[in-house]
Amino acid sequence: MNEKNFKLAAALICEGHILQAEQSRHQREQLVTNLLAHRRLPVDGWDEDSIELFLRELSLMDSNNFAGAAGVGEREGRIWSSIVARRHFGLGHGVGRSGDIAAEQPKAAGSSLLQKLANYLALDALRIAGIKRCASCIVVPLATGMALSLVFTAMRQQRPAARYILWPRVDQKTCLKSILTSGCEPLVVQNVLSGDELHTDVDEMERLIGVHGADAIVCVVSTTSVFAPRAPDKVVEVAALCARLQIPHVVNNAYGVQASKTTHQLNEAMRVGRLDVFVQSTDKNFMVPVGGAVIASHDAKIVERIGGLYPGRASASAVLDLFVTLLQMGSSGYEQLLAQRKTSYLYLKGQLDAVASKHGERVLLTPSNPISLGMTLSSFDRASVTELGSMLFTRHVSGARVVNGTATSTIGTLQFAGYGAHCNQYPVPYMTAAAAIGLSKEEIDTFIQRLDKTIDEFRKRQLKPVESQE
Amino acid sequence: MNEKNFKLAAALICEGHILQAEQSRHQREQLVTNLLAHRRLPVDGWDEDSIELFLRELSLMDSNNFAGAAGVGEREGRIWSSIVARRHFGLGHGVGRSGDIAAEQPKAAGSSLLQKLANYLALDALRIAGIKRCASCIVVPLATGMALSLVFTAMRQQRPAARYILWPRVDQKTCLKSILTSGCEPLVVQNVLSGDELHTDVDEMERLIGVHGADAIVCVVSTTSVFAPRAPDKVVEVAALCARLQIPHVVNNAYGVQASKTTHQLNEAMRVGRLDVFVQSTDKNFMVPVGGAVIASHDAKIVERIGGLYPGRASASAVLDLFVTLLQMGSSGYEQLLAQRKTSYLYLKGQLDAVASKHGERVLLTPSNPISLGMTLSSFDRASVTELGSMLFTRHVSGARVVNGTATSTIGTLQFAGYGAHCNQYPVPYMTAAAAIGLSKEEIDTFIQRLDKTIDEFRKRQLKPVESQE
Amino acid sequence: MNEKNFKLAAALICEGHILQAEQSRHQREQLVTNLLAHRRLPVDGWDEDSIELFLRELSLMDSNNFAGAAGVGEREGRIWSSIVARRHFGLGHGVGRSGDIAAEQPKAAGSSLLQKLANYLALDALRIAGIKRCASCIVVPLATGMALSLVFTAMRQQRPAARYILWPRVDQKTCLKSILTSGCEPLVVQNVLSGDELHTDVDEMERLIGVHGADAIVCVVSTTSVFAPRAPDKVVEVAALCARLQIPHVVNNAYGVQASKTTHQLNEAMRVGRLDVFVQSTDKNFMVPVGGAVIASHDAKIVERIGGLYPGRASASAVLDLFVTLLQMGSSGYEQLLAQRKTSYLYLKGQLDAVASKHGERVLLTPSNPISLGMTLSSFDRASVTELGSMLFTRHVSGARVVNGTATSTIGTLQFAGYGAHCNQYPVPYMTAAAAIGLSKEEIDTFIQRLDKTIDEFRKRQLKPVESQE
């Protein structure tokens, strides 16, 4: 409704009421003005209607939605299915152009604007979360693994003589596969045990670089979001090493944005050392469906170079999801979620402590890990302990991992002993649970109750009562 | 509504009516039964309601939608935004697992089922389109370029000693960037002019292989969907060569599924020679938003290997879009769209002929190209002819490309003369227009009218009437 | 997106593309301008997106959707359920005020505007359908029966001394109950048989008026949409009689808008005689869910008076449905539907003729009825013939009525012999079928096939073959 239409409406409806409606309309448009001018999360999240209205406005800016347009190209953003058209708000062109995923599309001004704004909002969210030194980022419609692979490929192109990626061991397959997909060769750095916790062996890292020569190293990859009892990598120390030896440093920060301890260390790493790029998942940090990642850096040019490497166009879906979510959350909503997560972590730890001691176990001491917790399963038969995991899963507890520490695994040409435990021989079998963003108190209570009961059942199955263990 | 609930309903509503309703419910469930049992496109497309009902059923099969579930992992498929949840029908887990994009997710039986069914429907669609020898395919949430890159990476891993990809020149950046992203080196094969048409130089291809040695070649990449006046690559001859020299053969079939001439040649290539993998875009062939590709082969193991290379999870969005679209089209709807496209091509050609001769130009003779058409722009100043393209674009004609044939372009380290025209020196400047799937007669008429008018305006601007050119 | 916001967007996206998008935005707004200025159906129907965008704009004009509003009344248009809010596009205030259903609501400028526009569009649709003399109408959220009741109440208030409503018999309960609900007393006028057809007995009507005195008559109610073999009432002759005797004349035109024969007679009735108000169903004529009616007249004051009688507010749902439907149809779409219905009628008649003669029956000759057709069931046992109706219903044929003409029915204090057949003794049992708006050729074919088969089955059940009937 533009001014002219409000005037026409006033011929049908009392002018005073129309004026008031027009006033209210301007307030809505002011929301858009603020977004376009400040390019930051609104303090208060937008309501559903305002968001959907804005998405339709963006959609009307794309050529496939121009009235009376004729499209004689091979790709015209036509959407055949009414269901599909609705779920994408009529946005069909995806993001990017042949040469560059961050490039603007002439046929799709609305989609292009959406992407730019999504990048700005993601940047603001990273800063709110604590990574103040972040200067630029891009939301890519690739999950973390593929996004890391893209980053490694870009790194390798900058250092054509290099072939190795130095990687402190984390027992999760994705990052390792990302290295392989990018055509690089991983050099595994084993962790060192300190108390219950597994730490980055920075000395071993330096030794390995010495062996192969700094020029042969594409980059070092640290991981900041890991399952207990592993600690997040010592990114500040690694960054210092990388600065000294002039080696690129990439951080796999998959779900680390949600923990202020982690974000502050990333910030510090950029201040005192070298940290080129850090990659985070959109689904794990912002509760959207799987499919996106944010590639970020203190240096806009690095981000630009990575975007420019992407061959062809890509889906706008993950970009849209993040954009909508951040707009609906607002900064106050996002901050509240971050604060709740901290509270949840403490509550989960307390409850886990209680249930552990009831069953003669204990929570592993992993003060460096702000998200994941481990509980020993020492009183059970090590070989059969994984059955407890299956039992929990069939009781609708998902995400609890039981690790016996005796499995071996082969990924590519690499062999790992004690797979799952991030080291060859972890002293005890254990179970992990994480306090991720969005976890509710009710879920924790449900988990603890079921865990308590399942441990009892499991013990009965094992015919190995607590008392007999002494 | 299960049997028990229908019985309870019969206590409230006349039993006869409930019986009839139950009967009708069974008919709907029979649709699902047929889909699960035959795994092919239904003959008649499903209505919107049946599709949305089924999507919600699938969604309820994922653990994030289990009532009373407790999720203590780092990734639990939580969807924070109501808008986002709705547009994904509550499906949050994406597709694939850390190790394999085609792998089933324990937490997400519904999403996994969706993906399997989408692959089956895509396979059926490829066969309906004419590629009968296709044995297996996978829908990946990557646009064509990134999908090709993934294929090249897989090929390279199979032939670690090789580094070159043989690539008959096509003046579109994506494929070339895919080669570069995969870390391979392109060997460009220039095309040969035959009449107006540009053809694959198979002899030159063999010569180049001889120079570098077959073992140094990762694969040959043919392209089947191209802008006139280039002809689709001679995939049958290339396949024969690849079979003889034992070199893998990949086809970039971006939007070739929609043309039976192309699909039959792919089929023939598999029958008489070697064609390992062919990749096609979901948006260009099936009118969904940008973001997906179908990687297909005559050999299920090849597809499996490529899927297994993918690091981590991926978005389910493109998979969902294709699934919904094919289910809503049905085979009869899809066949009708294919037939309409053929008719549109002939209609466009006829109309273009007319407008060309009116303005002293002619349609280029490119009988091998079943989709794209070219019209000479000989009567205009070659240097300024691209302005006509801009004029058309501002008049809401999208997709018409004006090529003067004198541009140069650098991609990576490669330089191309006459960029846009697929050869160093194309004799005339020209404009292209394509009859892609979904193009309507109304759009063709609008295009032709605007073209006619715009040529007149452009000539006036040039102050250079036809007669004065001699 | 207002001008200011487009300017801000141009700082993010190439200005040329933004300009083009803005241009396209203006085209959309022009649609709204046309609607507000001309208040008629657009020639081409609006697309879904444009309609939903406009509904949201209207919704934002209502006070419950003002940002930062404080509502301390007893009714503030709050919508608690997200599902409910979405299905009403946030419109919560309904239509009308305490005193008048057509009155504007200060709190709800958007809802009020919606209602006014819906009335204009309905008026335009009635005129397109042929009732050119219609001067004013109001869409009420009451189905036909309740709307008629409201009209009768208004009529009675104008003639406080009167108590009778003269009503040519139609065997459908609603209108009769409307008369009773309004507190009036019906005077039934039996129909006369002429060939197969049942006609209005205008002479008997005049006689009855003579008996009771014109002043005792609240109004005469004619019915124009009826099941064969009844003909629509002779509205032109009745109108002439009413004009002569100065008695109000109301027409129950439930589903008569769809037949040009009927609309032209209504028009003629207004030209030559007295026709005060005619009432039509929104669902039957415009394919929306049940719940609305259009109360129309040649005189705006009559419509206004009826609206002013309505106590309190009412649902906006039926108004919204009609508004959306007419906007989406456009006049060209609506005209096409009217033309298709005529074709369907002829096709249904032809097919019914064929199936009737195959089974030794015939189609009743009812040339005055443009919608409903009857087929004799003379060759069956009259008492059991209704079973055929049940058989058809269980075979998913709905709407076919089998009438044996021997039933009796009591409504209020009135008794009817031969109920269902509109007269005490119709010569033969029969079945009816109607060619209503929206009926497809496929449905007719399905109906005829099932009818053919069901008659065979029914005959077998009766053990009474055709030949034995002689």
Next chain:
Amino acid sequence: MNEKNFKLAAALICEGHILQAEQSRHQREQLVTNLLAHRRLPVDGWDEDSIELFLRELSLMDSNNFAGAAGVGEREGRIWSSIVARRHFGLGHGVGRSGDIAAEQPKAAGSSLLQKLANYLALDALRIAGIKRCASCIVVPLATGMALSLVFTAMRQQRPAARYILWPRVDQKTCLKSILTSGCEPLVVQNVLSGDELHTDVDEMERLIGVHGADAIVCVVSTTSVFAPRAPDKVVEVAALCARLQIPHVVNNAYGVQASKTTHQLNEAMRVGRLDVFVQSTDKNFMVPVGGAVIASHDAKIVERIGGLYPGRASASAVLDLFVTLLQMGSSGYEQLLAQRKTSYLYLKGQLDAVASKHGERVLLTPSNPISLGMTLSSFDRASVTELGSMLFTRHVSGARVVNGTATSTIGTLQFAGYGAHCNQYPVPYMTAAAAIGLSKEEIDTFIQRLDKTIDEFRKRQLKPVESQE
């Protein structure tokens, strides 16, 4: 997904995961089972997905959604517009049949089931709210006024000799118009002032009945939801009187369900006296869009008789809205809303007290009114005080009523002095504000701030400072 389909799915997906999904599916179906078996609000509200899934299931039970159905009636529930179809979940048949709004439709088992369940849920909600003696109710798609009119018509039919309705004065037009629309004559009972509060004059009521004779009285109508300073009618005393004199008693309980003080009095009235029917608005009590009412009684037969009076079918929209809302709220959600409203009332009263005393005014003492509050405006010029209302409205405060007590109004043939104040001469001008269900603390704060500020501005305009009034 029935058992068979789950089995087929297990051929595609690991059987264990399918089993778990099937289990979860059964949990959902158990929700439906509970609803159909117990016909009460679930304790915990259903989530959106479960509700929408169930609505689609219901929709598939209606004949217009049967696959392969042929409809040859005049009304087949076709929905032309895709937007309209979606917002009604494909439900097109409305509720009721020609003869009875509560009757089941053979063509629409799903819609019929929806209506029955909605009635049960409404009954449960009324009981939860405190009206335990309520035995039956029906949700009608008519707002309160029209619903009351229907009730009065039914009452009148039972007492054909009667013509008067006894009505204690309430200054809101709807009820009075309802009486007029039903063809009855209102007898106004003036209220008596007691302190600040206006009370029912039960003695005058008895006197008036004596004057006209009990047989001449159709019914007495009490009103329980009123603006302060009027108190809700003394329904218990009136019920006792009606029992004694054998006169039907109807209560206009428009928005009284939300106040336990009111519901308990209704309950008591049924226990000790005569209360035939009570009518309440769906929008005001349950936060759905305007358009529905619940007609309830201690006697199922009375409700049935009223339903049977309704001529023809009606919209299902209001029924659907209430059904969805109650299902989504659950009893715990509803109870919480009721509790919050009580808290809001106290908070509003406290804040109003503060702002009143700041400006030299006071809150009227109306302890009998549990929802509405009045604040004196004694320090202002009585004639111009209504301007304050307009000022508040333009500052986005809606629902605050300013009453100067000097207006006169004519409704039908009745004249009212002091209109708005429920009596001919209320001592002071005042403003009202209500704590209705759904009012948030934020809104109260906003209201109080704006009120405070607006009073200041208004006083400046009047140039009449507080001190000068003495």
